[in-house]
Amino acid sequence: MATCGELLVHLLAAYGVDMVFGIPGVHTVELYRGLPQTRIRHITPRHEQGAGFMADGYARVSGKPGVCFIVTGPGMTNILTAMGQAYADSVPMLVISAVNRTEQLGMGDGRLHELPSQRNVVAGVAAFSHTLLTPDQLPQVLARAFALFAGARPRPVHIEIPIDVIAMEADPKIVEKRVLPKRPAPQPADIDLAAAWLRNAKAPLVILGGGAADAAPAIRRLVAHLDAPVVNTVNAKGILPPGHPLRIGENMAFPTVHRAIAEADVVLAIGTEFGETEMYPDPQPLKFRDKLIRIDIDPEQLVRGVSAHLPILADAGQTVAALNAALGVPEKKAASTESAGAKRAAGVRAATPTHWWPAISLHQRIAKVVLDALPDAIIAGDSTEPVYALNQCYEAPAPRSYFNSSTGYGTLGYGLPAGIGAKLAKPDRPVVVLIGDGGLQFTIAELASAVEAEIPLAILLWNNDGYGEIKTYMVDRQIHPIGVDIFTPDFMTIGKGFGCETVRPDSVADLTAALQQAAQGKRPTIIEMRADAPYIEALRKS
Known part of the structure; x- marks a missing residue:
């Protein structure tokens, strides 16, 4: 006999899962007992939102569902933003969380990580949310999730398992992959x-x-x-x-x-x-x-x-x-x-x-530099000026090679962890993250995750010392800009502190060399493009 948590991992492997993003907690450790017996790789983000964004980037590039192990309570509320982005953009994501013991559910006794109802909290950003009450239900509930990913509009699915059920003994015979439906054919x-x-x-x-x-x-x-x-x-x-x-x-x-x-x-x-x-x-x-x-x-x-x-x-x-x-x-x-x-x-x-605004031509020229340096690049973008511009003009080399968070839900901080997930999905292709100085500060801790996992990324940082897009929006509407000229840290020093490579190019040649070197390394490289740099001004006017 094995625990429900152990068999869950083996059943995930049977469905072809090869990557899990999660932060272990006291309520989820039983999910980890069986991982060493599989070929599933575990990536540890520094925040559950990062886990969700990594799973999202992995899924967009691979076409396979991104899977997360999430702790009860704050872990679930932390990942909701990432689930919202995936829900808006039809991205397959499986979020497996713990929840308090079966007899404690809904009691409001102040238990660790307790919420009145996790499922109610998650409902708006998931195709469905299910509470597993016995190990015997596991094969059917997982099959429902993978059936949705395989045969319908893919969106996040949440399965929560009470901590007593995770640790229950279960019959290994339940580890049986069910035959999944095919997508409907036209009439x-x-x-x-x-x-x-x-x-x-x-x-x-x-x-x-x-x-x-x-x-x-x-x-x-x-x-x-x-x-x-x-x-x-x-x-x-x-x-x-x-x-x-x-x-x-x-x-x-x-x-x-x-x-x-x-x-x-x-x-x-x-x-x-x-x-x-x-x-x-x-x-x-x-x-x-x-x-x-x-x-x-x-x-x-x-x-x-x-x-x-x-x-x-x-x-x-x-x-x-x-x-x-x-x-x-x-x-x-x-x-x-x-x-x-x-x-x-x-x-x-x-x-x-x-009909283009001026930034489009500038970033089209920068994108040409990127593709000349890395012709097969995957670009993962945040909500930032370069991304809004390239959405209007960029021509990707292949499907599933350009995506960002400016569509649908429109989150900030997405680009870095999504780029990590993309690189894990396609390790043989270079990945470039397009992100602004404001957005990077949302999830900058995920630099540590990338260094730890030895993931080479070219993080193309557009630094205009604040929330430039919002500032422009306010000024255009004759609103005095408040809250957009924010303190901007020294990303070169911070990046080195995280163990990243860092470079601030002084020319297009420097930018090209930095991109190529970043793709050949074993850790992320922050390539800071100052919006007021002379070579950027030259590109702007060319």
Whole structure:
């Protein structure tokens, strides 16, 4: 016989979990008893919010759920922000926590870490929250979580286990992975109708969201066959490779892109919720001239916001494959640079920079330096000026290679721990963290986690001595800026104290060298870009 906690770890391994993020506590130590018997690696963050952000970054890059072990009470309230970000961006995350003994639940006796109801606290940021009352329930509850990750819109799941149940003896026979459902396929009638509309379209257009990330090859063939200009939202970056002739941009509120959507006679939207954060800083209601086809795995999302003429509840990959078959798309169809659709797209691309604010061109140039130095880089971003800028123009080298917290929930402090998770998911690819001086102070302690785990990161720190984006927002609205000109510490000294490499480049050549050296090391490198540095000013004016 083994304890429930031991068998839980073995069951996680059976579902393919290879990484757990957590901070051990007196209520969760039984979850750790079985870890040495598996190949699951444990990463210790310095705060439970960091654990959640690491799991989020790991999941976005790998496509697998990020798993956290969290202590009762304050551990759970600490991770809620990270769960909120993952919930908003449809990221699979499994949070396993302890809770007080079964007979103590809801009693209010002032027990250690006691909350009136953890499940009620977590409910708003989880697909579901479940209290495990006996070890025998473990296989079914875990199967529910992994079934959701495999077959539905992925979002965080919380499972809490009373500390007496964690330590209960359990039959090892319960360690049996259940067969998981596949994502739903589209209805043939829907495919026939969608194919007919697209076949007869004179000016089709495609809008891609994060839900389309794993269908990239089939989508490239489809848009080439349709000769349809493409809007790729932030989490869809990389589905079209850099320089693709049909790409028109990201921000659906820019007048040129907005007009292109309105002028299309058939719009095919795949895995997007048309969120307002995709239209920063001035969201606009979308207008559709004629037919809108929406493909989504979430039935509620298909009727939220923009109403579709043809909602298709199905997996994006299966649906695009079915459309390709119905339309007779060749296996090696590639987009032409001389087609009518490519010329439409080129016209939009050429006009869109007239709507850019000045920071976009600057950070586009900085991003080019990054990609020239590290062509296969994954970029994990915070809510900071460089990220808001690159959301409008950056072309990622591949899907799941660019993500940040400015979408959806919009948290600060996300970039560093999410970058740690991304590097753990893809150790062979360089990872660059884009973060501001304000955001880094939210989770700066996770530098210690990265040093401890020997994780090489290039932390590209944009330092403008405060909350620059909020200050600009206040000034633009004639509000006297209060609380935004904050004390900024010496990050070079702090970074060295944590055991990181630190560098403050004086030129583009220095920046390039720092990025390349950071990718080759065994610890994080803080690369501080002062917003007022001469080489930044030169890039700004170039």
